[in-house]
Amino acid sequence: MSLTRRALLAAAVAAPLAWVAASKPRRRGGAHDAYFLGLQDALRQAGLFRPTLVVDRALLLRNLAELKARLPKNQRFRVVAKSLPSLPLIAAVRAFMGTERLMVFHQPHLNFIAREMPDAHLLLGKPMPAGAAKRFFAEHRPNAFRPDRQVEWLMDTPQRIADYRELAGTAAAGGALRLNLEIDVGLHRGGFRTARDVAEAIRAIRDDPALAFAGFMGYEAHAAKMPPLLGGVHAALAQAMAFYRECLDAAREVLGAAFSPDALTLNAGGSNTYAYYDESAPCNELAIGSGLVKPTDFDTPGLAAHVPASFIATPVLKALERTEIPGLEVLAGLFSAWGPNTARALYIYGGYWLANPVSPPGLQRNAIWGHSTNQDLLNGSADVPLGVGDFVFLRPHQSEAVFLQFGDLAVYESGRIAEAWPVLPGAGA
Numbered sequence: 001m002s003l004t005r006r007a008l009l010a011a012a013v014a015a016p017l018a019w020v021a022a023s024k025p026r027r028r029g030g031a032h033d034a035y036f037l038g039l040q041d042a043l044r045q046a047g048l049f050r051p052t053l054v055v056d057r058a059l060l061l062r063n064l065a066e067l068k069a070r071l072p073k074n075q076r077f078r079v080v081a082k083s084l085p086s087l088p089l090i091a092a093v094r095a096f097m098g099t100e101r102l103m104v105f106h107q108p109h110l111n112f113i114a115r116e117m118p119d120a121h122l123l124l125g126k127p128m129p130a131g132a133a134k135r136f137f138a139e140h141r142p143n144a145f146r147p148d149r150q151v152e153w154l155m156d157t158p159q160r161i162a163d164y165r166e167l168a169g170t171a172a173a174g175g176a177l178r179l180n181l182e183i184d185v186g187l188h189r190g191g192f193r194t195a196r197d198v199a200e201a202i203r204a205i206r207d208d209p210a211l212a213f214a215g216f217m218g219y220e221a222h223a224a225k226m227p228p229l230l231g232g233v234h235a236a237l238a239q240a241m242a243f244y245r246e247c248l249d250a251a252r253e254v255l256g257a258a259f260s261p262d263a264l265t266l267n268a269g270g271s272n273t274y275a276y277y278d279e280s281a282p283c284n285e286l287a288i289g290s291g292l293v294k295p296t297d298f299d300t301p302g303l304a305a306h307v308p309a310s311f312i313a314t315p316v317l318k319a320l321e322r323t324e325i326p327g328l329e330v331l332a333g334l335f336s337a338w339g340p341n342t343a344r345a346l347y348i349y350g351g352y353w354l355a356n357p358v359s360p361p362g363l364q365r366n367a368i369w370g371h372s373t374n375q376d377l378l379n380g381s382a383d384v385p386l387g388v389g390d391f392v393f394l395r396p397h398q399s400e401a402v403f404l405q406f407g408d409l410a411v412y413e414s415g416r417i418a419e420a421w422p423v424l425p426g427a428g429a
């Protein structure tokens, strides 16, 4: 055999072997660090041996301080209630930031906040069917909250304005309705798309004494995700703000001497974009929620200075030294020889949340076994020293739906669970 043929043959054998060796999962894992050990102790002290959503108050305050420092001086702050869905949590954020402005997305939340936090000023974050607004009025009991002054209903089409005009004419509404126009600044999730349509909508509102024009809402979540190839975040934001200015010009033209931008709600922003704003933006407030507790969907460049402040904690119910898949028991040794991170099987209390395991390091899901909301399986290597009664910690992907799945939020502060904060009623939206 020639030297070249022998080399080729050796390469043909060695290449797949090298590929197999490179593909073999590396053993990972470790113990909780001091932070999670402290949190585990606090949960035990508090008797919370069940799935629990923990908010770390010091880390929340750190994010709030970052937000306060970064928010352009000419922008007010609006709390996105759905992303921080607990009245005491919203109250803490309001107190730190000194704002009465909330963005609300769900009719039961609207009624609850109007009842329990009557000094709040509410902007709807999505256009509600007029029937939902009607129900709000039917359920609202007179108190210090004045819907005609403290709610801005979001309008996305001329038809929606017509629907609300009909409602405004009834006794149910009990006063004028303030209407805010959703403008499509590039997200393409609906709303008014041209300055001409915006002008027409403002005219229709101006001409009806039961309606009042309250401002604009232009959400630009797409900007944070714009790839550099398509111009990146700054270009997308500049484009969004250019259309915002066009809409303001349309309002100025229609309203003439009555145009007063300072008196209007000119809303924009979200957690992932707020850090890119400066004082040149034509809006006058930014709505932010999730970034203050920072679930994993918010691990983005715009929020690099924010820290995760919320975790799911749940006890390990069973810690097994083998992972056996029903029907494939004989392969258990082979599976763990190939994948050392499947050596241990940890069955936890609850599971299958929109969340990723975060501590101890090295935990993973089992692709064959699947999921359980009752006793989920997490695998770990022999380097994961968890036993029965220890806790596993996960980070939620998002706050708005996940926070509502655990009952009261457990507030972790100075090494203990200091408070229990009830979540908003009426499920999520």
Ligand SMILES: Cc1ncc(COP(=O)(O)O)c(C=O)c1O
Pocket (backbone or CB within 6 Å): 080, 083, 103, 125, 126, 219, 268, 269, 270, 271, 272, 287, 288, 289, 290, 291
């Ligand atoms: C209209 C609107 N504004 C602002 C936000 C920002 O919320 P967050 O900061 O929680 O992402 C959202 C989120 O869905 C939204 O729909």
